[in-house]
Amino acid sequence: MSFLKIDGVSKNFGKTHILKNIQLDLEKGSFLVLVGPSGCGKTTLLNIISGLEKESSGNIFLNGKKMNDLPAAKRDIAMVFQSYALYPNMTVAENITFGLEMRKVPKGIIAQKLREVSLVLKIDHLLKRKPAQLSGGQRQRVAMGRAIVRDPLLFLFDEPLSNLDAKLRLDMRMEIKKLHKNLNVTVVYVTHDQVEAMTLADQIAVMNGGEVEQVGSPFDIYYNPINMFTSSFMGSPSMNYLRAGVEKVGSGYKLMVMDLENQVECPLSNPPSAIDQYIGKEIILGLRPEAILLKKMETASFQKKVEVVEMTGAESYLLLLMDKKEVLVKVETSESIQPNQSYDFYIDSSRAVLFDPVSQKNLKAMA
Amino acid sequence: MGTRIFFRFFLYLLLSLLALVYLIPLLVMLSTSFKSIEEIRSGNIMQLPMVWDVSGWEKAWSTACIGISCLGVHNYFLNSVKFVIPAVLLSTLMGALNGYVLTQWKFKGSNYWFGMMLFGCFIPFQAVLIPAATVLGKLGLSDNVGGLILVHVAYGLGFTTLFFRNYYSVFPSELVSAGKMDGAGFFRIFTRILLPNSGPILVITIIWQFTNVWNDFLFGASFTSGMNSPITVALNNLVNSTTGAKEYNVDMAGKYFIRGLLAGSVKG
Numbered sequence: 001m002s003f004l005k006i007d008g009v010s011k012n013f014g015k016t017h018i019l020k021n022i023q024l025d026l027e028k029g030s031f032l033v034l035v036g037p038s039g040c041g042k043t044t045l046l047n048i049i050s051g052l053e054k055e056s057s058g059n060i061f062l063n064g065k066k067m068n069d070l071p072a073a074k075r076d077i078a079m080v081f082q083s084y085a086l087y088p089n090m091t092v093a094e095n096i097t098f099g100l101e102m103r104k105v106p107k108g109i110i111a112q113k114l115r116e117v118s119l120v121l122k123i124d125h126l127l128k129r130k131p132a133q134l135s136g137g138q139r140q141r142v143a144m145g146r147a148i149v150r151d152p153l154l155f156l157f158d159e160p161l162s163n164l165d166a167k168l169r170l171d172m173r174m175e176i177k178k179l180h181k182n183l184n185v186t187v188v189y190v191t192h193d194q195v196e197a198m199t200l201a202d203q204i205a206v207m208n209g210g211e212v213e214q215v216g217s218p219f220d221i222y223y224n225p226i227n228m229f230t231s232s233f234m235g236s237p238s239m240n241y242l243r244a245g246v247e248k249v250g251s252g253y254k255l256m257v258m259d260l261e262n263q264v265e266c267p268l269s270n271p272p273s274a275i276d277q278y279i280g281k282e283i284i285l286g287l288r289p290e291a292i293l294l295k296k297m298e299t300a301s302f303q304k305k306v307e308v309v310e311m312t313g314a315e316s317y318l319l320l321l322m323d324k325k326e327v328l329v330k331v332e333t334s335e336s337i338q339p340n341q342s343y344d345f346y347i348d349s350s351r352a353v354l355f356d357p358v359s360q361k362n363l364k365a366m367a
Numbered sequence: 368m369g370t371r372i373f374f375r376f377f378l379y380l381l382l383s384l385l386a387l388v389y390l391i392p393l394l395v396m397l398s399t400s401f402k403s404i405e406e407i408r409s410g411n412i413m414q415l416p417m418v419w420d421v422s423g424w425e426k427a428w429s430t431a432c433i434g435i436s437c438l439g440v441h442n443y444f445l446n447s448v449k450f451v452i453p454a455v456l457l458s459t460l461m462g463a464l465n466g467y468v469l470t471q472w473k474f475k476g477s478n479y480w481f482g483m484m485l486f487g488c489f490i491p492f493q494a495v496l497i498p499a500a501t502v503l504g505k506l507g508l509s510d511n512v513g514g515l516i517l518v519h520v521a522y523g524l525g526f527t528t529l530f531f532r533n534y535y536s537v538f539p540s541e542l543v544s545a546g547k548m549d550g551a552g553f554f555r556i557f558t559r560i561l562l563p564n565s566g567p568i569l570v571i572t573i574i575w576q577f578t579n580v581w582n583d584f585l586f587g588a589s590f591t592s593g594m595n596s597p598i599t600v601a602l603n604n605l606v607n608s609t610t611g612a613k614e615y616n617v618d619m620a621g622k623y624f625i626r627g628l629l630a631g632s633v634k635g
Contacts, residue, residue, distance in 0.1 A: 072544075073547055079544070
């Protein structure tokens with residue numbers, strides 16, 4: 001059995017289904033990120049794992065032991081909260097050691113662990129302070145220290161970076177990644193920020209409406225999204241969607257992109273096996289901003305006016321209008337690209353993702 | 368800049384004058400308590416004592432006659448202290464515990480329970496006198512400090528619960544969750560996390576309860592008699608039962624045993 005097993009967990013409040021039959025497995029030492037829009041049930045799932053909330057049905061196993069009837073205090077799980085939840089009446093040292101004290105760990109060991117953890121997190125000079133005297137980043141460290149010091153089986157993080165400013169968020173993200181690597185702990189991490197999910201996770205579970213849409217590595221989630229929801233939620237800026245018709249050409253296939261005035265033809269380099277069912281029909285062509293390229297070659301090139309240029313640094317995003325639909329194209333920043341001028345683009349069909357327009361599923365995922 | 372300081376000056380002058388007007392009854396009472404009977408009869412009520420005389424205080428404290436005993440009010444003062452302190456502490460602590468349960472450990476119907484307790488705040492004292500007397504009698508607690516404690520705790524619980532529930536309803540529940548994750552149980556979370564962060568509401572509740580319980584006359588008069596009376600009842604007996612000439616200095620000094628304890632407390 002896997003280290004953490006979530007087996008058919010559901011949660012209802014009356015007739016409202018918050019979680020529907022969640023199935024997840026996590027190996028020891030891995031970093032699972034639950035990501036999804038607000039209200040998707042990811043925090044509820046985290047609370048159920050922690051024992052703070054009770055599942056309506058289903059089982060949770062941790063390290064081979066059934067957790068369902070154990071209260072939060074007895075699960076050997078530590079949690080870092082969004083608001084840090086440091087006890088305002090206690091000093092940093094007392095905050096960190098409270099959990100050990102509650103578990104009746106001998107004083108000498110507590111002092112030693114406190115020293116170790118405060119050195120790892122570089123908060124040894126803050127031990128006598130109260131939480132109110134700390135900056136956001138320092139509070140975050142103390143909150144992590146409180147979790148680490150207990151040496152638990154499982155770490156839970158509930159959007160821990162959402163209260164930090166942008167710069168600090170990047171630093172702390174790296175810290176968390178390093179800590180995970182150095183301490184080799186098992187983590188379940190909740191966030192609504194898909195960049196955070198991509199950078200931290202070795203396994204991502206994309207949730208929507210109380211269900212897990214897709215579980216996979218960041219690579220899989222990004223390049224092989226199982227449906228249009230996952231593809232649009234993961235990736236920033238979002239994937240572009242165009243309507244296209246499928247045609248057979250000899251032994252190969254080509255797409256007729258319909259949202260362009262003069263239907264652009266685009267040969268398919270690695271068509272999914274289900275493609276034959278769609279010949280002569282319409283599909284949805286999903287293109288990440290980097291799947292449309294700025295070049296003057298290839299067959300499927302088309303000319304388009306650039307409406308807006310968004311420079312982010314080395315890369316720029318160009319906004320094109322295709323049949324009133326906004327399409328973003330990622331290019332290398334260049335002074336020669338100016339708004340209101342037309343350029344030649346082509347579609348890199350090897351990076352295209354094809355979706356069924358009705359079920360919104362990735363054609364690759366269809367039998 | 369100049370006009371602002373000028374304005375401030377008048378503002379504070381006005382406030383000081385108003386405060387003085389408000390304090391006049393207390394000042395008159397205090398100054399009268401230090402006058403001799405002759406001076407009270409002959410002098411102006413607003414005048415400070417010409418000769419500071421503490422005999423009124425001495426008499427009120429230890430020799431004034433209340434009923435048939437002439438031992439002053441000091442025993443009654445102690446009676447009051449004996450039931451007020453436990454009653455205040457118990458009702459405050461239980462209110463805090465109730466507030467904790469009603470906000471952080473909600474159970475089915477907890478809001479209904481809170482509604483019932485809130486309803487208790489609106490029941491007038493007089494309405495419960497007879498049932499309370501019956502219960503105290505059955506428990507063997509009539510004419511007894513324990514009985515007064517019980518009545519005041521029961522009556523105060525509605526208010527103290529209301530205070531703490533409202534305070535704890537905005538208490539970050541993540542702190543309680545963090546306590547649970549850290550392995551603390553129901554009471555540990557209460558004593559180590561909730562209570563240490565309840566300073567303001569504790570002060571308010573204790574002041575509120577102390578004022579109400581110390582000043583209570585009705586329960587004291589109804590459920591105790593003779594030597595077991597609290598000071599409010601004893602003072603009434605002292606002031607209203609004196610025969611012959613009124614000894615205003617003694618009465619004022621006695622009154623001060625009630626007021627003095629509360630001075631400065633209500634500001635909270």
